[in-house]
Amino acid sequence: MLVAEKIGKRFPGVVALDEVSMELLAGKVTAIIGENGAGKSTLMKILSGVYPEYEGRVLYKGTEVKFANPKEAQECGIAIIHQELNLIPDLSIAENIYLGREVTNEFGVLRKRLMREKTQELLDKLKLTVNPDTLVRDLKVGQQQVVEIAKALLTDAEVIIMDEPTSAISDHEVDILFGIIENLRRENKAIVYISHKLDELFRIADRYIVLRDGRVTEAGEMKGIDHDAIINKMVGREVKMVNKGSRVVGTEKLLEVNRLSLRPLDSLKRMLLDDISFHLFRGEILGVFGLMGAGRTELLESVFGLHPSKCVGEISIEQHKIKLRSPEDAINAGIALVPEDRKKDGLVLGLDVKTNISVSVLDQVSYAGILSDKKEVDLAQQYISSLRIKTPSCKEKVKNLSGGNQQKVVLARCLATRPKLLMLDEPTRGVDANAKHEIYKLIFELSEAGLGLIVVSSELPEILAVSDRILVMSEGKITAEFSSHDANEDNILKAAIPKTI
Amino acid sequence: MDISQYRSKLARFQSSIALFVLCLALSILSDKFLTPENGWNILRQTSVNVCISVGMTLVVLTAGIDLSVGAVLALSGAVAAGLLKTGIELPSNDLFVGFTLLGTIVVGLITGSFLGFFNGWVITRFKVPPFVATLAMLTIARGFTMLWTKGYPISGLGPNFAFIGTGWFLGVPVLVWIALIVVVVAVIISNKTAFGRYIYAIGGNESAAKLSGIDIGKVKVLVYTIAGALAAVGGIMVTSRLDSAQPNAGMGYELDSIAAVVIGGTSLSGGRGSIMGTVLGALIIGVLNNGLVLLDVSPFWQQVVKGLVILLAVIIDKVNSKAE
Incomplete structure (x- = not known):
């Protein structure tokens, strides 16, 4: 043809x-x-x-x-x-x-x-x-x-x-x-x-x-x-499926979410989040699975302070109740979010790599309110090497990087705020198989460093591969919770499919 | 170095090159162009537009626009002139409050800042598009100017006030000093401070900026406030130069200022551009105005030429960014 x-x-x-x-x-x-x-x-x-x-x-x-x-x-x-x-x-x-x-x-x-x-x-x-x-x-x-x-x-x-x-x-x-x-x-x-x-x-x-x-x-x-x-x-070479190895999860509660609900814009529709409670330990990777519209993204956004006026419920970090009115508050409380759509929400594509990495922590790279180019470059270089970001230089525009490397720039920006809790929404969407494994590896490294991680994904193999514990959401509610041993594609999917059609 | 690199080098200096070529052409065409007097003349005339356009650049970098600068300029200038001339009388208490020169200037600047702040507040709090919010402010401020001046110019403000517009300091006109200081401060703010960085980030991708923990509302309100304040600076400059606050001062200045921003290579969709580009843009417009007058071109043709130059600048910019 x-x-x-x-x-x-x-x-x-x-x-x-x-x-x-x-x-x-x-x-x-x-x-x-x-x-x-x-x-x-x-x-x-x-x-x-x-x-x-x-x-x-x-x-x-x-x-x-x-x-x-x-x-x-x-x-x-x-x-x-x-x-x-x-x-x-x-x-x-x-x-x-x-x-x-x-x-x-x-x-x-x-x-x-x-x-x-x-x-x-x-x-x-x-x-x-x-x-x-x-x-x-x-x-x-x-x-x-x-x-x-x-x-x-x-x-x-x-x-x-x-x-x-x-x-x-x-x-x-x-x-x-x-x-x-x-x-x-x-x-x-x-x-x-x-x-x-x-x-x-x-x-x-x-x-x-x-x-x-x-x-x-x-x-x-x-x-x-x-x-x-x-x-x-x-x-062009063998890529093995990730190997979690033996994972040690902390016993200290890092995040506790109690009866979190999110009202929709339109009062007639059902609640976007309906009475959600869960917790996360230090060093734990919590997978959240749900189909389109289950409320996965809304959950992360609410914990990140994006819906202050429509949200009720309690959020505690390290046993301290916190009030989140904006992403700024969330970042100050040690929470970071890698958003689902990195081009739309994650990056300023027309600016360079170092600018994107430092944008949340400009006070760290200034003297008396004046930005220091050297400090900024140092900060960027540190993450370029630790996250293995492939870029010709830290002054390359982000739009010229591949999908996987762009994702790592977002990750670098989040890590620069020194978070205790890192939330990743669809961390491997639109990145190739190799970059995917790189990102999984980073997720494990971060959890070993003591961070608590929440990973939201619509890909079952991904959820199964990275999580220590899995929450399944459907129609704004948590419908099941599995440890990584008990979870399989069948029981997760069963819990994810909405009951009211 | 291959062709594309030459091209991007060329693109970076396109405004400087255009300005240079323009000056070269004019000095050949007219023997009056390349004289010190004419040079200072151009700089003095351009200084007001430079001040306003610096504020406009910051606004445009956040992907906004400010149509009210001309009207804000008029009102701030008129307020300052009115207070200087007559002070405020409070008849009920038989009280008269007189203003010093500095006092009137400060109140004029506060007026402009407040109007700019109001623009920013409306835009961020009620999500009114900047175009509409500042268009409304344009007529509001113009209306207040008419009310305050009752439609008549306020003239005869005294030699001290006139010094700003006509005086010289260290061999340079005061107006040029003011523009220079504004530009230097703005360059530092836009390149070297977190606030400046946030302006670029918001214009480049507002949603990413928000998720990075930037308080979008605060930054935008501040940007519009600065634009208002700089319009007021322009108002003081214009009023002082003419020794008179005209009720229709600054009419159409918003267009000259947007033209300077655009010719200077700042993208109207935000996130890309620079203060220095705008300064060059304002100079190009200033030199063009001056040259056309020297060459005895009819004012009607001047407008046509100015419009064509704006179009040309934007087209060149588009072609370049596509090549990139």
């Missing part, structure tokens, strides 16, 4: 792709695997017309094509569904699907009924039972993804590229998505599936292509290759 020959793409200072050749077959799902920065996104952006300039050539159904922009690629039959969905929240599903290719009558007036009916047909086909007039704003993330797919189908796309489609949706929605992909495969579409989640690839993909440092290192059938072999090819 689509053949790429010796594709090369250079950016100032880096070779993003180097003579990459690959082939997409009709009726097959091809998985593109690689660490962050391996060149997956660049390759997809070339195929979908985002980057019009590159070396090598692309053959589509046997003829060479060169797209000047994404629209040309779409018209040709290549659709891409980006990780960040490109929908307009205040337009309806039908309006979104027809955006840029509205059907009009001879006077230029929109044929709304026709478009609505066509949209309905598409939605039926994709088994999304909502009205085409629904605003996209009111849809769940998973449903929005289906709308994106409908958009691709409307143009009769033959090649559909999905970039990390499951990064923000629940397991149930993943099942629906896979059903849709199954149907598309039967209709002889060529599908490209990019994901970090290897388990998914084994479920859905027929073939795989592994990219590393801009080159194809391996390609073949999904059958006859296993988990470890793929990871091996991605990183």
Whole structure:
């Protein structure tokens, strides 16, 4: 269907792709695997017309094509569904699907009924039972993804590229998505599936292509290759699953949360946090698992003082009750939070590494209110080496770092405040397998140094790998607690699935 | 060094280069341009805009905007002038409070600071967009100026007050000294203090700044207060130079000041830019105004040219940041 020959793409200072050749077959799902920065996104952006300039050539159904922009690629039959969905929240599903290719009558007036009916047909086909007039704003993330797919189908796309489609949706929605992909495969579409989640690839993909440092290192059938072999090819060396070893947990209570509740903005909705009580020992790693909307993030935010006016309950650090009115208070009380979305909430991307690390502790790096460049650089260097942050210098802009290293910069900023309690929300989202293990290692090192850690994750293997104890949340409540010996994927999931549907 | 490095070097000094080229061209085109008198003239004329634009830069760095600076300038200047001239009479107690020169200046500055503080409070407390909040302040302050002056200029403020606007100190006009001090202090604050760092962090990513424990509200209120105070400084300067507080003083100054900020390379979306860039921007506008007058270009064409220069500056900036 689509053949790429010796594709090369250079950016100032880096070779993003180097003579990459690959082939997409009709009726097959091809998985593109690689660490962050391996060149997956660049390759997809070339195929979908985002980057019009590159070396090598692309053959589509046997003829060479060169797209000047994404629209040309779409018209040709290549659709891409980006990780960040490109929908307009205040337009309806039908309006979104027809955006840029509205059907009009001879006077230029929109044929709304026709478009609505066509949209309905598409939605039926994709088994999304909502009205085409629904605003996209009111849809769940998973449903929005289906709308994106409908958009691709409307143009009769033959090649559909999905970039990390499951990064923000629940397991149930993943099942629906896979059903849709199954149907598309039967209709002889060529599908490209990019994901970090290897388990998914084994479920859905027929073939795989592994990219590393801009080159194809391996390609073949999904059958006859296993988990470890793929990871091996991605990183170029053996990566073992983390080994916790024997863990010693302190007996001193570091954090105690008593009857914490969080009111929603809208009084009709259920409580976001409903009567939550738990504790954390010094040196302990507490895993918190929950599905989308279970209240995991809200729990961390409340303990971090982000919702002072909507929150009731008691929080004590080292047996002292504390009142948290702002993140500033929380930081002063020895609490630190690594937020879920590091680009949105964690980092000032346009500023350099040292500035991002020192921003919470500027008084530590000043003399009489005047910042000292030397002290700031020293502080940054200390964390760059202790957290093994890979950066050309501490004056590099954070946006030029890889996902894993950006995450470490956030971690460095938090550690610079010398916290007793470190809370990590989805610490390994969007980082590659290798960086993941680095971060797990750091988590263990920190707990051995006496910190209490709370790790929130939507990935079960992650929770099971790092936690000493696991809390499961569902609909704002804690529904189960397991020690690491008793926990397994089954009992955790059972406790996480909401009872009221 | 490859081309992209040259390019980024060039981009960093684009304002300086533009200013240099502009001066070069004008000194060839007009023999009156490159004289000491004209040089001081330009600096004196630019000094007011520099002061206001320094405050505007801080505001814009937090991803805000302050449209009220011109009106705040007028009200602060008028308050100072009015108090100097007549003091305050409290008829009920038959009391008269007179003001010294320093006293009037202090009250003028307090007026501007308070209006700026009010802007910041409305913006942070009620989450009113800066554009709207300061637009409202623009008409409020202008209205108060009219009420205070009853629509007439307050003139004849005496030689001591006029010294600020027309005097010289150590061979440099006092106005230029004031602008210089404002710039030096602002450069130190923006580069060398935690407060300055917070301004950049908030403009770069407000949510990350908040989670880093920065009190966003406090920083923003302070930034708008500073902008108001510097507008008041401008008000004192203008009033003193004209020896008169005009009710419509500072009309349109907010636009010149935003232009200086933008030409100086500060991003209107916040987080990126510098005080020195703004100073260069203000100088470019000042030299341009002066040169067009010397070349006898009609004032109408001057406006057109100024607008085109602003557009050009922003386009160059966009092209450069894309290349980066």
